[in-house]
Amino acid sequence: MFSVIYSDEFLDHKTGSYHPERPERLLAIVNTLKETAFAAKLIWRSPTPVSENTPVMQFLLKAHSPAYINKVQKIAATGGGYLDGDTPVSPRSYDVALLAVSAWLDGIDAVLSAANPAFVLSRPPGHHAEADAGMGFCLFSNAAIAAFYALEQPGVNRVAILDWDVHHGNGTQAIVELHPQIAYCSLHQYPCYPGTGRAIEKGFHNNVLNLPVPPGSDIGVYQPLLEKKVVPFLTEFQPDLLIVSAGYDGNADDPLASINLKPNDYGLFTEACLGITRKILFGLEGGYEFDSLSQSVVATIERCLV
Numbered sequence: 527m528f529s530v531i532y533s534d535e536f537l538d539h540k541t542g543s544y545h546p547e548r549p550e551r552l553l554a555i556v557n558t559l560k561e562t563a564f565a566a567k568l569i570w571r572s573p574t575p576v577s578e579n580t581p582v583m584q585f586l587l588k589a590h591s592p593a594y595i596n597k598v599q600k601i602a603a604t605g606g607g608y609l610d611g612d613t614p615v616s617p618r619s620y621d622v623a624l625l626a627v628s629a630w631l632d633g634i635d636a637v638l639s640a641a642n643p644a645f646v647l648s649r650p651p652g653h654h655a656e657a658d659a660g661m662g663f664c665l666f667s668n669a670a671i672a673a674f675y676a677l678e679q680p681g682v683n684r685v686a687i688l689d690w691d692v693h694h695g696n697g698t699q700a701i702v703e704l705h706p707q708i709a710y711c712s713l714h715q716y717p718c719y720p721g722t723g724r725a726i727e728k729g730f731h732n733n734v735l736n737l738p739v740p741p742g743s744d745i746g747v748y749q750p751l752l753e754k755k756v757v758p759f760l761t762e763f764q765p766d767l768l769i770v771s772a773g774y775d776g777n778a779d780d781p782l783a784s785i786n787l788k789p790n791d792y793g794l795f796t797e798a799c800l801g802i803t804r805k806i807l808f809g810l811e812g813g814y815e816f817d818s819l820s821q822s823v824v825a826t827i828e829r830c831l832v
Contacts, residue, residue, distance in 0.1 A: 573629035653695030691773020694723030774813030789821035
Protein backbone atom coordinates (compact mmCIF):
# COMPACT_ATOMS: atom_id res chain seq x y z
CA MET A 527 0.00 0.00 0.00
CA PHE A 528 1.10 3.55 -0.74
CA SER A 529 -0.01 6.74 1.04
CA VAL A 530 -1.10 9.77 -0.98
CA ILE A 531 -1.76 12.89 1.08
CA TYR A 532 -4.23 15.19 -0.58
CA SER A 533 -7.08 17.62 0.15
CA ASP A 534 -9.57 19.40 -2.08
CA GLU A 535 -8.67 22.50 -0.06
CA PHE A 536 -5.46 22.70 -2.09
CA LEU A 537 -7.70 23.79 -4.97
CA ASP A 538 -8.62 26.95 -3.03
CA HIS A 539 -5.29 28.62 -3.74
CA LYS A 540 -6.59 30.60 -6.71
CA THR A 541 -4.02 31.85 -9.19
CA GLY A 542 -6.20 32.81 -12.16
CA SER A 543 -7.40 30.90 -15.22
CA TYR A 544 -4.25 31.43 -17.25
CA HIS A 545 -1.63 30.93 -14.56
CA PRO A 546 0.49 27.79 -15.13
CA GLU A 547 0.29 26.77 -11.46
CA ARG A 548 -3.48 26.36 -11.21
CA PRO A 549 -5.81 23.99 -9.35
CA GLU A 550 -6.47 21.84 -12.41
CA ARG A 551 -2.95 20.43 -12.08
CA LEU A 552 -3.96 18.52 -8.98
CA LEU A 553 -7.31 17.43 -10.39
CA ALA A 554 -5.56 15.95 -13.43
CA ILE A 555 -3.20 13.94 -11.21
CA VAL A 556 -5.94 12.75 -8.84
CA ASN A 557 -8.24 11.66 -11.66
CA THR A 558 -5.43 9.81 -13.42
CA LEU A 559 -4.30 8.01 -10.26
CA LYS A 560 -7.83 6.83 -9.53
CA GLU A 561 -7.96 5.13 -12.93
CA THR A 562 -4.63 3.31 -12.73
CA ALA A 563 -4.28 -0.46 -12.45
CA PHE A 564 -2.79 0.05 -8.99
CA ALA A 565 -5.52 2.39 -7.71
CA ALA A 566 -6.60 -0.15 -5.06
CA LYS A 567 -3.12 0.00 -3.54
CA LEU A 568 -3.35 3.73 -2.82
CA ILE A 569 -4.35 4.99 0.61
CA TRP A 570 -5.72 8.52 0.28
CA ARG A 571 -5.08 10.55 3.42
CA SER A 572 -6.29 14.02 4.31
CA PRO A 573 -3.71 16.30 5.90
CA THR A 574 -4.06 17.08 9.57
CA PRO A 575 -5.97 20.36 10.01
CA VAL A 576 -3.53 23.15 10.86
CA SER A 577 -5.44 23.89 14.07
CA GLU A 578 -4.65 20.35 15.25
CA ASN A 579 -1.05 20.22 14.01
CA THR A 580 1.02 22.20 16.51
CA PRO A 581 4.38 21.66 14.74
CA VAL A 582 3.26 23.53 11.60
CA MET A 583 3.98 27.03 12.91
CA GLN A 584 6.96 25.87 14.97
CA PHE A 585 8.74 24.48 11.94
CA LEU A 586 7.50 27.16 9.54
CA LEU A 587 9.43 29.59 11.73
CA LYS A 588 12.60 27.54 11.30
CA ALA A 589 12.49 28.32 7.58
CA HIS A 590 10.82 31.73 7.30
CA SER A 591 10.96 35.04 9.14
CA PRO A 592 7.93 36.15 11.17
CA ALA A 593 7.77 39.30 9.04
CA TYR A 594 7.42 37.29 5.83
CA ILE A 595 4.84 34.91 7.29
CA ASN A 596 2.83 37.90 8.51
CA LYS A 597 3.12 39.51 5.08
CA VAL A 598 1.56 36.50 3.34
CA GLN A 599 -1.19 36.34 5.96
CA LYS A 600 -1.97 40.04 5.59
CA ILE A 601 -2.13 39.94 1.78
CA ALA A 602 -4.57 37.03 1.94
CA ALA A 603 -6.65 38.62 4.70
CA THR A 604 -7.05 41.86 2.72
CA GLY A 605 -8.38 40.15 -0.39
CA GLY A 606 -5.22 38.97 -2.13
CA GLY A 607 -2.36 40.36 -4.16
CA TYR A 608 1.08 39.39 -5.43
CA LEU A 609 4.39 38.50 -3.79
CA ASP A 610 6.05 39.04 -7.15
CA GLY A 611 4.87 39.17 -10.76
CA ASP A 612 4.48 35.39 -10.90
CA THR A 613 3.25 34.60 -7.40
CA PRO A 614 -0.36 35.47 -6.58
CA VAL A 615 -1.91 35.25 -3.13
CA SER A 616 -5.68 34.76 -3.04
CA PRO A 617 -7.93 35.16 0.03
CA ARG A 618 -7.43 31.51 1.08
CA SER A 619 -3.82 31.12 -0.05
CA TYR A 620 -2.29 31.60 3.40
CA ASP A 621 -4.50 28.93 4.97
CA VAL A 622 -3.94 26.57 2.04
CA ALA A 623 -0.17 27.06 2.18
CA LEU A 624 -0.21 26.22 5.88
CA LEU A 625 -2.23 23.10 5.11
CA ALA A 626 0.35 22.14 2.51
CA VAL A 627 3.04 22.38 5.19
CA SER A 628 0.89 20.18 7.43
CA ALA A 629 0.57 17.66 4.60
CA TRP A 630 4.35 17.49 4.15
CA LEU A 631 4.79 16.93 7.90
CA ASP A 632 2.15 14.21 7.79
CA GLY A 633 4.09 12.74 4.88
CA ILE A 634 7.23 12.52 7.01
CA ASP A 635 5.23 10.71 9.70
CA ALA A 636 3.77 8.30 7.13
CA VAL A 637 7.19 7.46 5.67
CA LEU A 638 8.82 6.92 9.04
CA SER A 639 5.99 4.80 10.45
CA ALA A 640 5.81 2.50 7.40
CA ALA A 641 9.49 2.69 6.35
CA ASN A 642 8.09 3.07 2.83
CA PRO A 643 7.56 5.96 0.41
CA ALA A 644 4.60 8.36 0.39
CA PHE A 645 3.53 11.20 -1.91
CA VAL A 646 2.20 14.64 -0.96
CA LEU A 647 -0.06 16.06 -3.66
CA SER A 648 -0.25 19.65 -2.47
CA ARG A 649 -0.04 23.18 -3.72
CA PRO A 650 1.21 25.89 -3.66
CA PRO A 651 4.70 24.52 -4.38
CA GLY A 652 7.63 25.64 -2.26
CA HIS A 653 11.18 25.25 -3.50
CA HIS A 654 11.62 28.86 -4.69
CA ALA A 655 10.38 30.40 -1.43
CA GLU A 656 13.24 31.97 0.52
CA ALA A 657 13.32 32.87 4.21
CA ASP A 658 12.03 36.39 3.58
CA ALA A 659 10.39 36.18 0.16
CA GLY A 660 8.00 34.10 -1.89
CA MET A 661 8.61 33.84 -5.63
CA GLY A 662 8.25 31.55 -8.62
CA PHE A 663 4.71 30.41 -7.66
CA CYS A 664 5.98 29.38 -4.18
CA LEU A 665 4.82 30.62 -0.77
CA PHE A 666 6.44 28.44 1.92
CA SER A 667 9.47 26.17 1.60
CA ASN A 668 7.73 22.82 2.12
CA ALA A 669 10.75 20.57 1.57
CA ALA A 670 13.02 22.52 3.90
CA ILE A 671 10.35 22.70 6.59
CA ALA A 672 9.75 18.96 6.27
CA ALA A 673 13.49 18.32 6.61
CA PHE A 674 13.68 20.33 9.84
CA TYR A 675 10.68 18.42 11.17
CA ALA A 676 12.15 15.05 10.21
CA LEU A 677 15.34 15.80 12.12
CA GLU A 678 13.29 16.08 15.31
CA GLN A 679 11.91 12.55 14.92
CA PRO A 680 13.46 9.51 16.63
CA GLY A 681 16.17 7.79 14.62
CA VAL A 682 16.60 10.62 12.11
CA ASN A 683 20.00 12.29 12.21
CA ARG A 684 20.50 13.15 8.54
CA VAL A 685 18.02 14.15 5.83
CA ALA A 686 18.76 14.51 2.13
CA ILE A 687 16.70 16.51 -0.34
CA LEU A 688 16.75 15.65 -4.04
CA ASP A 689 15.21 18.35 -6.22
CA TRP A 690 14.50 17.07 -9.74
CA ASP A 691 12.24 19.99 -10.72
CA VAL A 692 13.53 21.58 -13.93
CA HIS A 693 14.16 24.83 -12.04
CA HIS A 694 16.76 25.18 -9.31
CA GLY A 695 15.30 25.27 -5.80
CA ASN A 696 16.97 28.51 -4.74
CA GLY A 697 14.79 28.79 -1.64
CA THR A 698 15.40 25.27 -0.41
CA GLN A 699 19.15 25.55 -0.89
CA ALA A 700 19.41 28.94 0.81
CA ILE A 701 17.45 27.70 3.82
CA VAL A 702 19.15 24.33 4.36
CA GLU A 703 22.76 24.80 3.22
CA LEU A 704 23.81 26.09 6.64
CA HIS A 705 22.74 22.83 8.28
CA PRO A 706 25.27 19.96 8.27
CA GLN A 707 22.52 17.41 8.93
CA ILE A 708 20.77 18.25 5.64
CA ALA A 709 22.12 17.61 2.14
CA TYR A 710 20.64 19.22 -0.96
CA CYS A 711 21.05 17.96 -4.53
CA SER A 712 19.45 19.59 -7.57
CA LEU A 713 19.23 18.61 -11.23
CA HIS A 714 18.02 21.63 -13.20
CA GLN A 715 18.11 23.38 -16.53
CA TYR A 716 20.67 26.17 -16.78
CA PRO A 717 20.33 28.86 -17.91
CA CYS A 718 16.76 29.07 -16.70
CA TYR A 719 14.68 30.68 -13.96
CA PRO A 720 15.70 31.64 -11.28
CA GLY A 721 19.31 31.80 -12.51
CA THR A 722 20.80 30.14 -9.42
CA GLY A 723 22.28 26.70 -8.83
CA ARG A 724 25.80 26.86 -10.19
CA ALA A 725 27.93 23.74 -9.98
CA ILE A 726 30.56 25.56 -7.91
CA GLU A 727 28.10 26.00 -5.02
CA LYS A 728 28.93 23.32 -2.44
CA GLY A 729 27.10 24.57 0.66
CA PHE A 730 28.71 25.47 3.97
CA HIS A 731 29.40 21.84 4.88
CA ASN A 732 30.00 20.39 1.41
CA ASN A 733 26.34 19.43 1.63
CA VAL A 734 25.13 20.86 -1.70
CA LEU A 735 25.42 19.30 -5.15
CA ASN A 736 24.10 21.31 -8.07
CA LEU A 737 23.99 19.62 -11.47
CA PRO A 738 22.95 22.17 -14.10
CA VAL A 739 22.06 20.71 -17.50
CA PRO A 740 21.75 22.61 -20.81
CA PRO A 741 18.46 23.18 -22.65
CA GLY A 742 17.56 20.24 -24.86
CA SER A 743 18.92 17.63 -22.46
CA ASP A 744 17.17 14.27 -22.30
CA ILE A 745 17.50 11.05 -20.30
CA GLY A 746 20.79 10.38 -22.09
CA VAL A 747 22.21 13.37 -20.20
CA TYR A 748 20.38 12.75 -16.93
CA GLN A 749 21.05 9.05 -16.45
CA PRO A 750 24.86 9.30 -16.21
CA LEU A 751 24.44 12.19 -13.77
CA LEU A 752 22.12 10.05 -11.65
CA GLU A 753 24.49 7.11 -11.63
CA LYS A 754 27.81 8.93 -11.29
CA LYS A 755 26.89 12.03 -9.30
CA VAL A 756 23.49 11.97 -7.57
CA VAL A 757 23.48 8.44 -6.17
CA PRO A 758 27.10 8.56 -4.90
CA PHE A 759 26.53 11.98 -3.28
CA LEU A 760 23.33 10.92 -1.53
CA THR A 761 24.64 7.48 -0.59
CA GLU A 762 27.79 8.92 0.96
CA PHE A 763 25.68 11.30 3.03
CA GLN A 764 23.84 8.25 4.46
CA PRO A 765 20.45 9.90 4.95
CA ASP A 766 17.95 8.42 7.35
CA LEU A 767 15.24 9.83 5.11
CA LEU A 768 15.10 11.26 1.58
CA ILE A 769 12.79 14.09 0.55
CA VAL A 770 12.18 14.54 -3.17
CA SER A 771 11.06 17.90 -4.50
CA ALA A 772 9.17 16.18 -7.29
CA GLY A 773 8.72 18.68 -10.09
CA TYR A 774 7.75 17.31 -13.48
CA ASP A 775 8.38 20.36 -15.65
CA GLY A 776 11.39 18.66 -17.23
CA ASN A 777 9.01 16.84 -19.56
CA ALA A 778 9.38 17.63 -23.25
CA ASP A 779 5.73 18.76 -23.39
CA ASP A 780 6.06 21.24 -20.53
CA PRO A 781 5.68 24.89 -21.57
CA LEU A 782 7.98 26.45 -18.96
CA ALA A 783 11.36 24.90 -19.81
CA SER A 784 13.34 23.21 -22.56
CA ILE A 785 14.26 19.75 -21.26
CA ASN A 786 13.23 16.62 -23.19
CA LEU A 787 12.38 14.05 -20.53
CA LYS A 788 9.46 11.62 -20.84
CA PRO A 789 7.10 10.58 -18.03
CA ASN A 790 8.65 7.12 -17.77
CA ASP A 791 12.05 8.70 -17.16
CA TYR A 792 10.81 9.73 -13.73
CA GLY A 793 10.38 6.05 -13.00
CA LEU A 794 14.13 5.70 -13.53
CA PHE A 795 14.74 8.64 -11.19
CA THR A 796 12.55 6.95 -8.59
CA GLU A 797 14.34 3.64 -8.98
CA ALA A 798 17.65 5.36 -8.31
CA CYS A 799 16.21 6.87 -5.12
CA LEU A 800 14.86 3.52 -3.94
CA GLY A 801 18.36 2.13 -4.27
CA ILE A 802 19.42 4.56 -1.54
CA THR A 803 16.51 4.15 0.87
CA ARG A 804 12.82 3.25 0.90
CA LYS A 805 12.18 6.06 3.36
CA ILE A 806 11.29 8.63 0.71
CA LEU A 807 8.78 11.47 0.83
CA PHE A 808 7.83 12.73 -2.61
CA GLY A 809 6.23 16.18 -2.65
CA LEU A 810 4.84 17.92 -5.71
CA GLU A 811 6.62 20.99 -7.04
CA GLY A 812 6.29 21.99 -10.73
CA GLY A 813 4.84 20.40 -13.86
CA TYR A 814 2.39 22.32 -16.00
CA GLU A 815 1.32 20.13 -18.93
CA PHE A 816 -1.43 18.07 -17.37
CA ASP A 817 -1.04 14.79 -19.21
CA SER A 818 2.74 14.47 -18.89
CA LEU A 819 2.50 15.69 -15.29
CA SER A 820 -0.08 13.04 -14.39
CA GLN A 821 1.73 10.24 -16.19
CA SER A 822 4.99 11.21 -14.48
CA VAL A 823 3.39 10.92 -11.04
CA VAL A 824 2.03 7.53 -12.11
CA ALA A 825 5.52 6.43 -13.15
CA THR A 826 6.94 7.59 -9.81
CA ILE A 827 4.39 5.76 -7.67
CA GLU A 828 4.39 2.66 -9.87
CA ARG A 829 8.11 2.12 -9.23
CA CYS A 830 7.52 2.39 -5.49
CA LEU A 831 4.97 -0.43 -5.63
CA VAL A 832 7.33 -2.95 -7.22
